[in-house]
Amino acid sequence: MEFLGLFNYWVVIVLMMIGFYIVICSNNLIKKLIGLTIFQTSVFIMYISMGKITGGTAPVLADGITLYSNPLTHVLILTAIVVGIATTALGLAIVVRIHESYGTVEEDEIHAKDKQA
Amino acid sequence: MIEHLSVLQVIIPLIAAPICLLLRKSQLAWAFATLVAFLTLAVSFALLSQVVQTGPVSYELGGWEAPWGIEYRVDMLNAPLLVLISAISSLALMASRTSIENEIPENRHTFFYIAWLLCMAGLLGITATGDAFNVFVFLEISSLATYTLIALGKDRRALWASFQYLVAGTIGATFILIGIGLMYVMTGTLNMADLAQRLPEVENTKTVFTAFAFLIVGVCMKLALFPLHLWLPNAYAFAPSIVTTFLAATATKVAVYVMIRFIFDVFGFEFSFTHFPLQEVLLTLGIAGIFVASVVAIYQDNLKRMLAYSSVAQVGYIILGISFASQTGIMATLLHMLNHGLMKGALFLALAAVVYRMGVAQLSQMHGIASRMPFTMAAFLIGGLSLIGVPLTVGFISKWYLVSAALENGWWPVAAVILLGSLLSVVYIWRVIEVAYFKPVSESTPDVKEAPAALLIPMWILVLANLYFGIETSLTVGVSEMAAADLFGGLR
Numbered sequence: 001m002e003f004l005g006l007f008n009y010w011v012v013i014v015l016m017m018i019g020f021y022i023v024i025c026s027n028n029l030i031k032k033l034i035g036l037t038i039f040q041t042s043v044f045i046m047y048i049s050m051g052k053i054t055g056g057t058a059p060v061l062a063d064g065i066t067l068y069s070n071p072l073t074h075v076l077i078l079t080a081i082v083v084g085i086a087t088t089a090l091g092l093a094i095v096v097r098i099h100e101s102y103g104t105v106e107e108d109e110i111h112a113k114d115k116q117a
Numbered sequence: 118m119i120e121h122l123s124v125l126q127v128i129i130p131l132i133a134a135p136i137c138l139l140l141r142k143s144q145l146a147w148a149f150a151t152l153v154a155f156l157t158l159a160v161s162f163a164l165l166s167q168v169v170q171t172g173p174v175s176y177e178l179g180g181w182e183a184p185w186g187i188e189y190r191v192d193m194l195n196a197p198l199l200v201l202i203s204a205i206s207s208l209a210l211m212a213s214r215t216s217i218e219n220e221i222p223e224n225r226h227t228f229f230y231i232a233w234l235l236c237m238a239g240l241l242g243i244t245a246t247g248d249a250f251n252v253f254v255f256l257e258i259s260s261l262a263t264y265t266l267i268a269l270g271k272d273r274r275a276l277w278a279s280f281q282y283l284v285a286g287t288i289g290a291t292f293i294l295i296g297i298g299l300m301y302v303m304t305g306t307l308n309m310a311d312l313a314q315r316l317p318e319v320e321n322t323k324t325v326f327t328a329f330a331f332l333i334v335g336v337c338m339k340l341a342l343f344p345l346h347l348w349l350p351n352a353y354a355f356a357p358s359i360v361t362t363f364l365a366a367t368a369t370k371v372a373v374y375v376m377i378r379f380i381f382d383v384f385g386f387e388f389s390f391t392h393f394p395l396q397e398v399l400l401t402l403g404i405a406g407i408f409v410a411s412v413v414a415i416y417q418d419n420l421k422r423m424l425a426y427s428s429v430a431q432v433g434y435i436i437l438g439i440s441f442a443s444q445t446g447i448m449a450t451l452l453h454m455l456n457h458g459l460m461k462g463a464l465f466l467a468l469a470a471v472v473y474r475m476g477v478a479q480l481s482q483m484h485g486i487a488s489r490m491p492f493t494m495a496a497f498l499i500g501g502l503s504l505i506g507v508p509l510t511v512g513f514i515s516k517w518y519l520v521s522a523a524l525e526n527g528w529w530p531v532a533a534v535i536l537l538g539s540l541l542s543v544v545y546i547w548r549v550i551e552v553a554y555f556k557p558v559s560e561s562t563p564d565v566k567e568a569p570a571a572l573l574i575p576m577w578i579l580v581l582a583n584l585y586f587g588i589e590t591s592l593t594v595g596v597s598e599m600a601a602a603d604l605f606g607g608l609r
Binding site for chain 2: 020023029032036044047050055072073079080086090091095096097098101102114
């Protein structure tokens with residue numbers, strides 16, 4: 001039962017490791033960025049899970065609502081999502097420029113071209 | 118007005134950045150950005166004097182009370198750092214108009230100043246804020262601006278360096294985010310002062326240990342502690358020279374500040390050093406960093422890269438000071454943070470002048486360059502002496518306190534390591550001095566003139582600061598002493 005209760009956190013760990021592995025082991029810069037995004041997303045899920053209370057609703061001030069989830073973690077992660085999007089966008093922009101000047105987005109080919117020059 | 122100082126410090130550059138976009142013209146944007154930098158410098162001086170006179174300044178953002186709203190808190194620990202960031206930024210901006218002429222295409226100049234102001238706002242924000250999540254937000258603001266600034270470098274390898282830093286920096290920042298989240302889940306607060314009060318109740322849980330570990334590793338990534346420094350040499354070597362000046366003098370110092378704040382203030386001395394084997398970890402990595410980076414620096418031909426490795430070594434000294442876990446140790450760390458900012462600022466500005474005239478800073482092309490650029494190389498010489506730690510320079514002062522902190526703990530071998538590290542820096546600085554001063558001018562030496570005044574003036578201001586604070590130490594030593602006493606105040 002405890003395993004199921006912590007289901008969200010297991011997902012977080014699995015996603016985080018998948019993302020991390022892609023960042024480290026992938027040779028393609030676009031794939032690296034995908035891995036980085038998965039890595040960040042796992043942390044978003046962690047924050048969202050932390051604030052959720054079973055049976056809790058959104059924190060609105062209305063009759064009959066007594067149990068609600070913690071909105072703060074959700075708001076915090078909205079900020080982090082925006083930051084994540086900005087990072088991905090900037091990363092992609094750099095990859096576009098790398099492609100313009102090297103003609104490739106594969107890490108080993110970039111190193112090979114730098115060595116030649 | 119005066120009570121809003123701590124928020125103005127961050128808001129001024131943050132609002133100035135989009136205004137720069139409206140100015141369009143490169144010259145106009147430069148004048149405006151420099152003006153803004155000097156304005157923030159004035160604000161940070163006012164804040165420092167207020168902190169010295171009346172103690173910590175607390176500011177409630179938007180009028181929301183502290184544990185709920187975001188608090189800006191300036192005390193003896195971060196006030197001097199605010200001054201350092203805005204001072205280096207002002208001086209570097211003064212030189213930037215000339216320096217970027219040959220390094221960045223004309224149509225990108227306005228964007229350069231925008232990214233610079235955003236980076237500065239981020240660094241000042243990390244330093245001024247008293248809210249853990251706010252640290253993450255400002256960290257990302259400054260990092261994103263930094264990636265842009267690095268990618269502006271002339272060489273195409275700058276793009277690869279920027280990408281590498283983006284990946285490493287994002288992983289580091291995400292680790293910090295995980296740490297902050299786990300702290301919040303255990304305490305229900307994000308305010309640093311509030312966290313410090315509530316963490317001891319739950320400090321023997323796995324969650325708090327995990328939070329601490331993630332936070333420290335994330336910050337170490339940002340401050341380029343060996344072996345997490347791999348992004349730094351390329352980033353510093355290929356970024357536009359003036360950007361390297363600014364980053365080398367401030368960015369890693371801010372990360373060190375975050376580390377000190379969390380170790381000593383938020384988690385507390387007791388937790389960090391008795392429940393957690395932090396001392397052994399930092400001591401080992403600090404010493405390894407000093408040696409490995411100094412030795413690698415000796416073999417570099419590109420001088421910007423050489424000084425970048427030297428920066429990694431200097432971070433080793435700074436971390437060593439923390440690992441002493443004593444009041445003298447932390448005081449030496451704080452001193453070395455400020456002093457290293459001054460010396461690396463001067464050294465990289467000298468290299469910016471070399472790059473401005475020669476296009477590159479390769480040692481193999483610099484035979485007898487001192488006869489062509491006497492003022493620039495004299496600045497490099499004094500900056501280098503300061504880096505080594507020769508008496509009458511700031512480098513001597515901080516090394517002195519580091520060694521005495523080591524002896525205070527009875528750690529003779531560590532004191533020897535510090536001195537040995539200085540000898541290694543003698544080797545790599547001497548290589549440059551020998552080539553520049555004692556080798557005759559050869560055919561491979563380009564026919565260049567002395568750097569223009571726009572570069573020489575800020576460079577020499579920093580060089581004179583190196584000498585002034587090396588002789589008249591009461592200000593820097595006094596401030597660091599008070600800050601160290603504050604951090605250890607809870608213990609005595």
